Amino acid sequence: MSSQIKLDSKCPTGPIESRWDNHRFEMKQVNPANKRKFNILIVGTGLAGGAAAATLAELGYKVTSLCIQDSPRRAHSIAAQGGINAAKNYPNDGDSIYRLFYDTVKGGDFRARESNVYRLAQVSNNIIDQATAQGVPFAREYGGHLSNRSFGGAQVSRTFYARGATGQQLLLGAYSAMNRQIHAGNIDMRTRREMLDVVTIDGVARGVICRNLVTGAYERYAADAVLLCTGGYGNVFHLSTNAKASNVTASWRAHKRGALFANPCFTQIHPTCIPVSGEHQSKLTLMSESLRNDGRIWTPKEKGDTRRGDEIPEAERDYYLERRYPAFGNLVPRDVASRAAKERCDSGYGVGASRKAVFLDFKDAIARDGEEAVRAKYGNLFHMYEKITDENPYKKPMRIFPAVHYTMGGLWVDYNLQSTIPGLFVLGEANFSDHGANRLGASALMQGLSDGYFVIPNTVCGHLAGSNLQPVSTTHDAFGAAEAEVRKNSEKLLSIQGTRSVDSFHRELGLTMWDHCGMARTESGLKEAISKIKDIRESFWGDVRVLGEAESLNQSLEKAGRVADFLEFAETFAVDALSRNESCGGHFREESQTEEGEALRDDENFCYAAAWEFQGVGNDSTLHKEDLSFEYVKLAQRSYK
Numbered sequence: 001m002s003s004q005i006k007l008d009s010k011c012p013t014g015p016i017e018s019r020w021d022n023h024r025f026e027m028k029q030v031n032p033a034n035k036r037k038f039n040i041l042i043v044g045t046g047l048a049g050g051a052a053a054a055t056l057a058e059l060g061y062k063v064t065s066l067c068i069q070d071s072p073r074r075a076h077s078i079a080a081q082g083g084i085n086a087a088k089n090y091p092n093d094g095d096s097i098y099r100l101f102y103d104t105v106k107g108g109d110f111r112a113r114e115s116n117v118y119r120l121a122q123v124s125n126n127i128i129d130q131a132t133a134q135g136v137p138f139a140r141e142y143g144g145h146l147s148n149r150s151f152g153g154a155q156v157s158r159t160f161y162a163r164g165a166t167g168q169q170l171l172l173g174a175y176s177a178m179n180r181q182i183h184a185g186n187i188d189m190r191t192r193r194e195m196l197d198v199v200t201i202d203g204v205a206r207g208v209i210c211r212n213l214v215t216g217a218y219e220r221y222a223a224d225a226v227l228l229c230t231g232g233y234g235n236v237f238h239l240s241t242n243a244k245a246s247n248v249t250a251s252w253r254a255h256k257r258g259a260l261f262a263n264p265c266f267t268q269i270h271p272t273c274i275p276v277s278g279e280h281q282s283k284l285t286l287m288s289e290s291l292r293n294d295g296r297i298w299t300p301k302e303k304g305d306t307r308r309g310d311e312i313p314e315a316e317r318d319y320y321l322e323r324r325y326p327a328f329g330n331l332v333p334r335d336v337a338s339r340a341a342k343e344r345c346d347s348g349y350g351v352g353a354s355r356k357a358v359f360l361d362f363k364d365a366i367a368r369d370g371e372e373a374v375r376a377k378y379g380n381l382f383h384m385y386e387k388i389t390d391e392n393p394y395k396k397p398m399r400i401f402p403a404v405h406y407t408m409g410g411l412w413v414d415y416n417l418q419s420t421i422p423g424l425f426v427l428g429e430a431n432f433s434d435h436g437a438n439r440l441g442a443s444a445l446m447q448g449l450s451d452g453y454f455v456i457p458n459t460v461c462g463h464l465a466g467s468n469l470q471p472v473s474t475t476h477d478a479f480g481a482a483e484a485e486v487r488k489n490s491e492k493l494l495s496i497q498g499t500r501s502v503d504s505f506h507r508e509l510g511l512t513m514w515d516h517c518g519m520a521r522t523e524s525g526l527k528e529a530i531s532k533i534k535d536i537r538e539s540f541w542g543d544v545r546v547l548g549e550a551e552s553l554n555q556s557l558e559k560a561g562r563v564a565d566f567l568e569f570a571e572t573f574a575v576d577a578l579s580r581n582e583s584c585g586g587h588f589r590e591e592s593q594t595e596e597g598e599a600l601r602d603d604e605n606f607c608y609a610a611a612w613e614f615q616g617v618g619n620d621s622t623l624h625k626e627d628l629s630f631e632y633v634k635l636a637q638r639s640y641k
Contacts (some may be wrong), residue, residue, distance in 0.1 A: 007611060007626045009097055010414040011115040014299060016632055019626050020119045027462035030223050035060035038464050043195045043208060043250055045072035047445060048428030049229030051452025054177035057186035059457060066193040066210060068245055072175050076231055076243045077448065080167025081288035083149065083159035083380065086124040087541035091148050094462045095156040097121045104443060105633045107153040107333050108436020109585035109601060114632055115415060116433045123454045124446055128160055130453055134173035137162050149293050151441040153333040159442040164288050164381040170445055194558065195250045198226065198257045198424060205424035209482045213558060216551035218483050220474035228254060232407035232429040234567045236301040236573065238510020240404035241286040247562040251411050251430055259419040260611040260624060262412035262432035265577035268439055268586045269519050270405035271337035275357045276390055284403040285388055288381055289441040291537055292330045294365035294374065299358050303348035309359045309397035310346045320344055335438045335586045336640060338402035342519050343597065352399045361397035373497040402519060405445025407443055408435045408586065412611040416459035417451060425460060427451040432609065441472045469502050490550045493560045498543035502559045509570060511556050517574055522590050526578040530571060537567040572612055572621055577624065582606045603635055
């Protein structure tokens with residue numbers, strides 16, 4: 001594979017507030033009558049994929065939508081809880097598009113493109129209008145106006161929400177719009193399909209190879225453009241807040257075909273999760289960041305205090321976030337809050353049986369507003385916590401601890417959301433573009449819907465109008481070659497007949513990743529991780545046992561393929577973390593911190609997006625750098641004090 005790639009972000013110039021409008025005007029258009037001549041293939045049906053499918057079909061394109069779940073309603077976006085940001089400034093507290101842009105650049109620790117972030121802030125208001133028109137039941141004030149609440153990394157209230165089920169309600173809005181187009185015959189909806197390869201013809205993405213997860217049959221799909229909307233890779237850690245089906249396979253297979261992978265080490269550790277309780281767990285449970293609006297986080301002042309939270313008097317509590325960050329208090333960004341919780345627990349102040357937890361307490365909020373007011377805001381979240389822990393959070397403080405959540409890294413895309421494979425577009429969490437090194441709470445839903453509803457309809461149009469695409473059929477040799485490779489990989493997995501389960505390898509990989517690539521990273525730890533990952537991968541291909549047959553219902557084979565990809569991807573993750581010898585956002589190198597233990601960036605040497613080019617399994621990937629410049633937000637060390 002050639003490494004002569006020249007990264008071109010295609011970011012427009014001129015005043016930042018007019019870049020997107022000017023860019024849209026300058027792009028070529030497809031005549032409305034000609035849109036029906038183009039077929040667009042969308043992989044994934046979460047907020048990004050669902051919004052894109054509904055919008056593009058409404059415009060007249062023929063859309064084929066592939067869903068790994070049994071229904072788009074089960075896409076992982078449905079699990080999002082707390083809310084979605086927008087710069088409506090309904091509370092009249094000083095918010096604006098520019099402030100949302102500023103907070104997002106700063107929250108991402110200056111590792112995102114200014115042009116992309118401003119566009120995200122700019123279209124945020126359109127998202128709320130779109131969702132409201134679809135009937136999304138956002139919370140409202142007594143007079144009928146939409147309500148807002150605060151989230152971490154901001155000093156204004158800009159987060160719109162539907163109790164603790166905002167992702168669910170937004171997805172149902174996109175799903176209803178999709179269903180209208182399915183009924184109209186404009187979307188061909190295929191459920192229980194897993195994408196296993198991208199097919200390129202003359203260097204352009206023209207389709208994918210999928211496996212039918214019910215029958216086991218391999219299927220070919222051709223298109224004029226391919227959109228990957230397949231989410232993040234947090235499950236490389238085994239235990240995360242992600243659904244078990246969430247994986248890196250679609251992105252990784254595209255990467256192996258030539259799409260660069262950017263900033264894989266930028267992983268978000270969410271500070272507000274239910275702690276690990278034992279090896280029986282297959283995933284962790286998120287407790288919404290919105291709880292930090294009214295809940296106060298604390299630990300005992302004395303080390304090793306084993307009393308229940310409700311037994312510890314006020315004078316013996318350390319509200320450490322309020323103490324360390326008085327300006328933002330409990331609403332500091334996620335990376336800051338997570339590291340602070342780890343520091344408290346590592347220093348001996350942790351609570352619970354494992355000592356790996358801190359308290360999140362609603363005593364003051366209940367005393368101030370009453371239990372019914374707290375129940376109206378957070379009742380479903382409190383119910384979920386009680387079901388999992390058998391503790392009543394209205395009476396006792398919650399126990400929380402950080403867990404792997406969102407991934408800011410992903411396939412590299414330009415301003416048009418196009419990867420380094422022409423015709424392959426990447427939306428939502430699957431791309432790297434908008435959050436830098438740390439995502440602000442309630443911005444994931446904003447990005448997914450921005451990409452799907454408002455960005456991609458313009459940019460894919462420019463690609464289709466500007467390319468002389470010839471018709472292709474699934475009988476093309478490229479489809480045959482890609483399918484043969486996918487079959488060969490499945491047969492190899494089934495033929496090993498070793499002694500260990502797929503899950504045992506995934507668990508071993510996850511522990512290695514958490515120990516060495518989690519909240520704190522060191523040069524020696526990362527080198528050890530790279531060595532261990534290689535050893536685990538070698539053991540996997542020599543001793544894994546995959547039961548069943550290829551062309552039948554086979555969940556063991558599904559998992560094996562995903563874990564095999566995680567074992568390749570994890571090495572690139574660790575190499576990226578090792579090469580970035582600075583701390584920024586969710587990437588914290590212990591060698592690079594301030595005297596107060598805060599992240600210390602090195603803008604002189606690392607103010608770039610790292611885009612990795614695949615050079616074969618076991619070979620060193622090639623690093624390409626996209627230099628980042630900041631015209632509107634001055635580079636500065638973050639401070640939330």
